[in-house]
Amino acid sequence: MLNTRSVHGLKLVAYVAADPHYLPVTVAKLSRQLGLSVSYTERLVRELNDQGLLSAHRGPGGGYMLQICVDELSVWDIAKCFEDGEAKSENKLSSQFHATSRRLIFLTTISTKGEFKC
Secondary structure: OOOHHHHHHHHHHHHHHOOOOOOOEOHHHHHHHHOOOHHHHHHHHHHHHHOOOEEEEOOOOOEEEEOOOHHHOOHHHHHOOOOOHHHHHOOOOHHHHHOOOOOOOOHHHHOOOOOOOO
16 A cells, blocks of 8 residues: 555656646646645655656756656656655565556546657
8 A cells, every 4th residue: 555645746746747848847836736735745856856756957947857758657666755664675565566567557647638758
């Protein structure tokens, strides 16, 4: 079972990946869309950035973008950023996700076009 932070992280990545213009998404916009506080959203984004899944773009028009092509991301790649050390080290959750597709198919359900660029 995923913890709440993992679920929020998955939703956050899905929203960033689904941007129809492939532009950076601000933390303020993410927090509004996901119904989360700005400070909590900043912590989620920072963790994803530290793990190399998102990249930060500063200045006007800045925000966060996927650093990895969506075709190369799995649900587990995102969820493990937020799982506790025991779940990570013992791979309790890993087998659940590696048995599924490597692609984040669920992203197409929230995308207006259902297409993603790398």
